[in-house]
Amino acid sequence: MNPTETLQLRVRSITWEADGILSYELRAEPPLKELPVFDAGAHIDLHLPNGLIRSYSLLNRSDERHRYVIGVNKDPQSRGGSRYLHETLRPGDILTVSAPRNNFPLEEGAPLSVFIAGGIGITPIFGMIQRLRTLGRPWRLHYAARTRKQAAFIDALQAMDGRDGAEVHVAYDREAGGKMLDIPAIAADLPGNAHIYCCGPVPMLDAFEAATQALPPARVHREYFAAREAAATEGGFVVELARSKRSLEVPSGKTILDCLLSDGIEPPYSCQEGVCGTCEVRVLDGVPDHRDLVLSEAERATNQRMMICCSGAKSRKLVLDL
Numbered sequence: 052m053n054p055t056e057t058l059q060l061r062v063r064s065i066t067w068e069a070d071g072i073l074s075y076e077l078r079a080e081p082p083l084k085e086l087p088v089f090d091a092g093a094h095i096d097l098h099l100p101n102g103l104i105r106s107y108s109l110l111n112r113s114d115e116r117h118r119y120v121i122g123v124n125k126d127p128q129s130r131g132g133s134r135y136l137h138e139t140l141r142p143g144d145i146l147t148v149s150a151p152r153n154n155f156p157l158e159e160g161a162p163l164s165v166f167i168a169g170g171i172g173i174t175p176i177f178g179m180i181q182r183l184r185t186l187g188r189p190w191r192l193h194y195a196a197r198t199r200k201q202a203a204f205i206d207a208l209q210a211m212d213g214r215d216g217a218e219v220h221v222a223y224d225r226e227a228g229g230k231m232l233d234i235p236a237i238a239a240d241l242p243g244n245a246h247i248y249c250c251g252p253v254p255m256l257d258a259f260e261a262a263t264q265a266l267p268p269a270r271v272h273r274e275y276f277a278a279r280e281a282a283a284t285e286g287g288f289v290v291e292l293a294r295s296k297r298s299l300e301v302p303s304g305k306t307i308l309d310c311l312l313s314d315g316i317e318p319p320y321s322c323q324e325g326v327c328g329t330c331e332v333r334v335l336d337g338v339p340d341h342r343d344l345v346l347s348e349a350e351r352a353t354n355q356r357m358m359i360c361c362s363g364a365k366s367r368k369l370v371l372d373l
C-alpha cells in the first residue's frame with residue numbers, strides 16, 4: 052500500500068479499558084482477508100467522517116493479521132477526534148484507515164528494554180511488550196497514571212510482573228500517598244546497552260529528554276502525541292515542487308501544507324502537529340526550519356527530509372520531492 056491508500060475496516064467491538072479510555076477492534080471486510088503487516092510501535096491514521104484525521108498507536112500483537120486494535124483517551128480538550136470516537140462511533144460502523152506507519156520502532160535484539168509510559172502513552176508500549184514476550188526478551192515497565200481506575204491494561208500488565216524476568220512498576224500521582232515516576236533515577240539506573248523508551252504527555256517527555264541526554268541516541272526512543280512548539284508560519288520563502296514543476300510562495304501565517312492544499316495539491320497528512328510523520332517529504336535543496344517531533348537530531352541535521360505540516364524554511368527557497 053502506498054501512503055495515500057486507505058482501507059475500509061469494520062468496528063468489530065469497543066471495550067472499556069479504564070476511566071476515559073476505550074479500545075476499538077477494527078477488522079478487515081471481505082474481500083480483504085489480511086491486513087497490511089505492522090511492527091510493534093506502529094500507528095494508523097483514522098479518517099473520520101467529520102473530516103478529521105487522527106493517529107492512534109496499535110496495541111495488539113504485531114503478528115496478528117486479522118485485526119488492528121487501538122486505545123483512545125477521551126481528551127477533555129478534544130477538537131473532535133476522541134470525542135467523535137467515544138460519543139458517536141458504534142460497533143458495526145465502517146472506518147477509513149491508513150496503512151500502519153512506524154515512527155517508534157522497537158529494537159528487538161536489545162539485551163533489555165526499559166519502558167516509561169504516561170497515561171494513554173501505554174498503548175504503543177503495550178504492543179511492544181507483547182512483541183518482547185513473543186520473542187522471550189527481557190523488559191521493565193514504569194507506568195504512570197493519575198489513579199488506578201485511569202490506568203488502562205493494568206490488570207494484564209500486573210499479571211506479567213515477575214514472569215520471565217519482567218518488572219512492572221506503577222506510580223499513581225493522584226492516589227492518596229501517590230508518587231510521581233522518578234525519571235532521572237530510572238535513566239541513571241539503566242544497565243549498559245539497554246534501550247529506553249518513553250511515550251506520554253509533553254512534561255514527561257521533557258523530563259525524559261533531559262534525563263537521557265548523555266545516553267547514546269541510538270538507545271533512546273520516544274514518541275510524542277502532541278506538538279511541543281508552534282508550527283513555522285513566518286513565511287517569506289518559496290517552495291519549488293520538483294516533480295510537478297510548480298512553485299509556491301509561502302506567506303506569513305501559513306504552513307507549507309496550507310499552501311499546497313489551497314493550491315489543490317493533496318499530499319498525505321494527518322496530525323498537522325508534527326508528531327505522526329505522515330506528511331514527510333524529501334528535501335532536494337534548501338534548509339528546513341524543523342519543528343516536528345518525528346525526526347531525530349541527527350536526521351534533522353542532514354536536512355534531507357522534513358514534515359511540511361509544521362516545519363518552514365531557513366533558506367529563501369526549498370526544493371521538495373513533490
Ligand code: FES
Pocket residue numbers: 319320321322323324325326327328329330331343345358359360361
Ligand atoms: S501531518 Fe503529522 S507530522 Fe505532519
